[in-house]
Amino acid sequence: MILPRDFYARRDTRAVARALLGKVLVHLDGGVRRAARIVETEAYHGPRDQASHARFGPTRRAAVMFGPPGVAYVYLIYGLSHCMNVVTGEEGHPAAVLLRAGEPLEGCLHSTRGPGNLCRALAIRRETENGLDLTGPPLFLEDAPRPREPIVAAPRVNVGYAGEWAGKPWRFLLGGNPWVSRPAPR
Template sequence: MEGSLDLLRLPPLPRAFYERPTEEVARELLGKILLRDHDGRPLAGRIVEVEAYLGAHDLACHSARGKTPRTAVMFGPGGRAYVYMIYGMYHCLNVVTEPEGSPCAVLIRALEPLVALPGSLCGPGRLCRTLAIDRSLTGHDLATPPLWLVDSPDLSPRGPIARSPRIGVDYAGEWAERPLRFFIDGNPWVSGARSLKKGPTRTL
């Protein structure tokens, strides 16, 4: 745990960080800190697992179905939150990437806790529940409270970065096999390791 850090004082990642190629952003999000100021209390975790979604040509990406009220934020500038619900009960947090008009995003799948928290951060639905993230935060600028991302040289990824196919996108044809899931190999907070049929392909 990194409880000695005054997490709320760490500067946010600049907006320019997000307006780059999505796979590049996804890899570099590993080790970054997601902060949630919940009634003055810092809820925080280090990102250890993400998935990249590459826009309209990626059949696993929501924007492949075109621009809708739900996905409109994906077509805007990078650095915004895109929160959606699955199974009618779980929220998922995505970071919009690339310049405006390129509807891409990175799903935050798992965090390693940095402070004492009331629930699990292992899995996209669990981390949203624990950090009180819901659809009211869709469109939120992730360079500002109450939800933002920060960097710290003392909190770099602890372990090699690996990649694999994304989880739960079997419907996406050949896109289901693309190795667009990035994670810190061996980290116990990674959510999907046991559900994979194929081993990860090492990268970086």
Template sequence: MQLAVGPLMQKLNRDFYNRDTETVARALLGKILVHHVQGVPRMARIVEVEAYLGPTDLAAHSSKGLTRRTRAMFGPPGHAYVYLIYGMHHCMNVVTEPEGSGTGVLLRAVEPLANVEGSTRGPGLLTRAMGIDLSHYGHDLCSDELHLLEPEDAQAPRIVATPRVGVGYAKEWADKPLRFYIAGNPHISRK
């Protein structure tokens, strides 16, 4: 399916990201992720995310403090924190809250809209299909190459909150309902 970018689709600005992480996580649902690859815009609707609440959140990378790996997560809001897991899968977080917070929102699944091939049901599959890798570490999401849009047909989705996936090691943080997805969307990573 092709999606035309109309005049009413606005790029999200820095203020959108510079808010409470859980608020941003919920607000990202339904937004359009756009990545221009060799002049072709790959576009997908965000349908599933997870919030990571900073150094006190034992599931967050920032709980280990400021490191070379987490530098972008402690940076200004509205930037990408991209990292490699299992030596083969890239994952992308949207950095939130004021600089130094170490907070972010993991993009877990998207619904393909234009020029996206392959499965997008999971953070590693999403980045592969969207062409996002470590070269986007710290990338400004208010740029033209990689950004998020408010869709013309923006409607408040019905949101489901559950515990995050794969964070059983995070003690009391493992069961907190910080995974959010659009109810009934067939593109979420797991039910």
């Protein structure tokens, strides 16, 4: 079953980030099904979050974050890697969950550890998937059983510039899963 829009429309982005763990990200790429089980996420919540792209307002890059929930926000980082977020919350309030890593299930082209690798593995690109509605093909998330692994909260990755926001435990991962991008701090 494809996740409905109300799954993403919750006010607390952290709740969506936790709930996405164990769900299956699917990209129907030219007739090929590419899929990975989500094992790591990060929440970015609102314009005050200094780690969020939305901190500068609805720029050309971040405008999708201000739109309706249940939409893909795909951007290019360091000019090299595509990263995918799912927009959450209410329209007009910029919030999104970065999909940091997945466990490969079907048709993966590359390692799925890390957000850039996950997009590369599922052939997700900014030029073609940014702004897509996630409630139907070609890009969507499927419901799945609750994960057996424990959910671990940790600080987000590579946001040291964000001051006090850098230390917020808004990274969520499945403890002990070998596909997370890096181990959680002890």
